[in-house]
Amino acid sequence: MVIEYNNNGELTMGGTSLKTVAQSFGTPTIVYDETQIRTQMRRFHEAFKKSGLNYNISYASKAFTCLQMVKLVQEEGLELDVVSEGELYTTLEAGFDPQHIHFHGNNKTKHEIQYALESKVGYIVIDSLEEIDLIDRYASDVVNVVIRLNPGVEAHTHEFIQTGQEDSKFGLSIKHGLAIEGVRKVKNSKRLNLKGVHFHVGSQIEGTEAMIETARLVIQWLKENDIEVELINLGGGFSIKYVEGDVSFPIEDGIAEITEAIISIAKETGFPIPEIGIEPGRSIVGEAGITLYEVGTIKTIPNVNKYVSIDGGMSDHIRTSLYDAQYEALLVNRNDQADETVTIAGKLCESGDIIIKDAKLPSTVKRGDYLAILSTGAYHYSMASNYNQMQKPSVFFLKDGKAREVIKRQSLRQLIINDTK
Incomplete structure (x- = not known):
């Protein structure tokens, strides 16, 4: 801009x-x-295309949403993540394909779960063990789910916008066994299909170290527990420049570092690389x-x-x-x-x-x-x-x-x- x-x-x-x-x-x-918004989306696309990996980019609605923003996201070939009934409603009213919507939230109400199922969203991101039972109870057909992991990694950002540390309201802890219990519950359920796993270390993250460290931890955990997934979603949280001294996340170099690291980790562990997902919001509309x-x-x-x-x-x-x-x-x-x-x-x-x-x-x-x-x-x-x-x-x-x-x-x-x- x-x-x-x-x-x-x-x-x-x-x-x-x-x-x-x-x-x-x-x-x-x-x-x-508007041109800058589109440019940011295209930069993420081009960076991933150069990696050669299968990928998807999901715009984080919470950063800013309205009918015209949703339409813009659709025109640029991104998917959408939503965290409430209201965000899902806005997205659907804009004519967005529900198969490309992902429903997040650490405390989804029963009504929200039913609404997401009726709308046939692409997948629901599970954030608690109880939620697995609720989705299984209300689902009438097979539904794709992604388990949000709590990796126990502390990102260098403001404490209010850290999300991956051990003491967090988000996700299922790997260290304390809740994540593996969640995987077992999903596999033993009647109608849930484990599509993948998700993590998010925080917001306004300038570098790639925390994301790469967490990706390594998650891939090793998946390999050790013989868990096959179609998707690993790395979350978002990429930084922007607010004042002099701030660093805008270097999209091209940053995505290259992350994808090259994932390729290297996969080779080391013998883990087949699934589709890689990210969820930028602030880095698309902030500046x-x-x-x-x-x-x-x-x-x-x-x-x-x-x-x-x-x-x-x-x-x-x-x-x-x-x-x-x-x-x-x-x-x-x-x-x-x-x-x-x-x-x-x-x-x-x-x-x-x-x-x-x-x-x-x-x-x-x-x-x-x-x-x-x-x-x-x-x-x-x-x-x-x-x-x-x-x-x-x-x-x-x-x-x-x-x-x-x-x-x-x-x-x-x-x-x-x-x-x-």
């Missing part, structure tokens, strides 16, 4: 003026570079999205801090409050030098409603200016809430100089549509 200032001093995305977008459609608004805000109150506390408040907040930007995540901000409507350190704050009634703690902005910033917060394409709209009865923002895809609305701004009426009088 190319974000730069044009000759008029206005910030642009792919040549489109973001000032024009903000003035035309209001704020807060999340804007995506392709930005959020536009309008500046409101500016409050200077002498010798303490300067607060620049915007017309959104933790209702559409929760990651700073949750993870102390860092972001970069740019002034949209003119190209003044960023010569002052400020705190960009939201408008919600929480002291923790902060967008960026130490943001570099021009000292000329004033009410009515527009700000762009970069790399907000993943886990922003999807984690948005109505706290303080805030309306969820609109979302646009930009392509070839044109803005396409993919999600309308939530109306005031919609805030109370389910209320009773």
Whole structure:
């Protein structure tokens, strides 16, 4: 994605003026570079094609989903993973082939399991021993399942987004025997077919070491226990660049390292390489999205801090409050030098409603200016809430100089549509 200032001093995305977008459609608004989303998907495809292995790429819906996003995923030949009834419903309403949908979740309800079975999803990812009995009970035909393993590997990332460590709510532990018990239960069931295994070590992972280490552990475990599978799903969690110093996962080199390692491990162990799956989400949409805000109150506390408040907040930007995540901000409507350190704050009634703690902005910033917060394409709209009865923002895809609305701004009426009088 190319974000730069044009000759008029206005910030642009792919040549489109973001000032024009903000003035035309209001704020807060999340804007995506559609071409970059497609490019990221194609990069993963090309990297796997070079490996010569059978593979599938499944977009992680939780990062960002809507009807138009699902259609885009389908056009680029990816599969989809969903983790709730709502995500499955959205995917089906978009016309996506259910055979290419994978249903995840550590606590699937009985209704969700029945819905997934009735929809004939490609496979269900089992996350507990009890779930095996539930699926077997409700299935009327043979259903493909994949067992999510807990490999006991700690990835180097924020503790809230680690998922493969021993003490985790996700998966069946290899070390404590739950994984092998799960395999036995599936094989002894009436209607379940063990298609493969799945693991996921965490999110915002910059390197390949944890994934390769886990792949080795899993392949050795499969070999030692004489377990045949059609699929090993490596999960996702590939990193993106939020601020200077962050590393975007090097898709071409990274996938080459992972696939070459798997080929080597398979040769060492004598294990036949099955289909390899991955589930990127953040790495596809994260850097392709930005959020536009309008500046409101500016409050200077002498010798303490300067607060620049915007017309959104933790209702559409929760990651700073949750993870102390860092972001970069740019002034949209003119190209003044960023010569002052400020705190960009939201408008919600929480002291923790902060967008960026130490943001570099021009000292000329004033009410009515527009700000762009970069790399907000993943886990922003999807984690948005109505706290303080805030309306969820609109979302646009930009392509070839044109803005396409993919999600309308939530109306005031919609805030109370389910209320009773």
